[in-house]
Amino acid sequence: MSGEMATMATTLTHRAFSTPGSASGGNVLEQLLAKARPLVMGVLNVTPDSFSDGGRYLDPQAAIAHARRLAADGADILDVGAESTRPYGGAVRISIEEERARLAPVLSDVIALGVPVSIDTLKAAIAAWALDLGAAIVNDVWGLQGDADMARVVAEHQAPIVIMHNRETADPAIDIVADVTDFFRRSLDIAARAGIPRERIVLDPGIGFGKTVEQSLICIARLDAWRDCGAPLLVGASRKHFIHSVSPSDPMDRLGGSLAAHLLAVENGAVIVRVHDVAATTQALAVASAIRGAR
Numbered sequence: 001m002s003g004e005m006a007t008m009a010t011t012l013t014h015r016a017f018s019t020p021g022s023a024s025g026g027n028v029l030e031q032l033l034a035k036a037r038p039l040v041m042g043v044l045n046v047t048p049d050s051f052s053d054g055g056r057y058l059d060p061q062a063a064i065a066h067a068r069r070l071a072a073d074g075a076d077i078l079d080v081g082a083e084s085t086r087p088y089g090g091a092v093r094i095s096i097e098e099e100r101a102r103l104a105p106v107l108s109d110v111i112a113l114g115v116p117v118s119i120d121t122l123k124a125a126i127a128a129w130a131l132d133l134g135a136a137i138v139n140d141v142w143g144l145q146g147d148a149d150m151a152r153v154v155a156e157h158q159a160p161i162v163i164m165h166n167r168e169t170a171d172p173a174i175d176i177v178a179d180v181t182d183f184f185r186r187s188l189d190i191a192a193r194a195g196i197p198r199e200r201i202v203l204d205p206g207i208g209f210g211k212t213v214e215q216s217l218i219c220i221a222r223l224d225a226w227r228d229c230g231a232p233l234l235v236g237a238s239r240k241h242f243i244h245s246v247s248p249s250d251p252m253d254r255l256g257g258s259l260a261a262h263l264l265a266v267e268n269g270a271v272i273v274r275v276h277d278v279a280a281t282t283q284a285l286a287v288a289s290a291i292r293g294a295r
């Protein structure tokens with residue numbers, strides 16, 4: 001292991017396990033963090049209406065083929081979602097039955113690829129069903145504060161959970177760093193009361209969710225504000241609208257902006273990046289790491 005990798009391994013371990021007195025049972029998250037480099041979570045949206053790739057992977061065969069591609073491109077985690085949360089409004093809520101019907105022809109085949117799968121859902125019932133099928137992680141864009149049953153399901157399955165900050169509406173007047181910090185505190189409290197150990201928690205400021213463009217930029221620029229929360233940080237900036245606000249572009253033409261955002265996020269403490277373009281991100285992270293190592 002190079003000196004740089006060793007330093008990163010120490011940093012990641014410290015970040016992930018810095019809570020005093022916490023239990024240290026093995027889990028998928030621990031195994032992923034042991035890779036001691038930034039992790040890439042590849043996005044698979046089995047939806048008709050996702051903001052950048054809605055409708056592309058609604059067909060099960062297209063979805064499975066895309067998951068295979070993400071895995072081949074180097075994804076460390078496959079994040080599968082069947083209900084668009086459309087950070088910029090216009091999300092259509094669907095029933096448990098509809099969400100399960102979209103996932104059912106796809107999820108087992110994706111899990112069988114052997115890459116840990118996270119289930120991106122707001123619903124505890126879907127999380128429980130997906131975990132029972134073999135999904136490894138729950139990704140909750142309401143950070144255990146949406147569905148009141150989510151914390152229990154996550155605790156009972158001993159699953160890692162991504163706690164993402166969210167707000168119903170953006171308020172340009174608030175201090176977004178303080179708001180995210182308060183939200184994380186509430187979510188960590190819920191997790192602790194449900195018996196979810198800190199080792200199984202990832203925190204995510206939720207780029208674009210209930211935030212102005214400026215607030216999304218601040219969340220990446222000041223990510224280190226949450227370095228001491230005792231959990232690894234995830235950033236999902238891929239193709240998001242704030243990129244368009246800086247450099248006008250359609251969602252599919254935001255790769256440059258997405259790479260810039262994720263490289264800076266990692267520089268500022270992100271351990272996991274959630275992206276649509278896995279190959280390009282993996283390459284960008286490897287080159288950034290090589291340059292850092294040559295200092």
Ligand code: HH2
Nearest residue numbers: 045050051084085086164204206207236
């Ligand atoms: N962003 C989206 C969805 N899920 N989960 C986490 N933890 N962090 C994120 O930033 C995040 C997320 C939105 O992106 P996408 O899935 O491409 O769009 P849609 O919600 O429209 O399907």
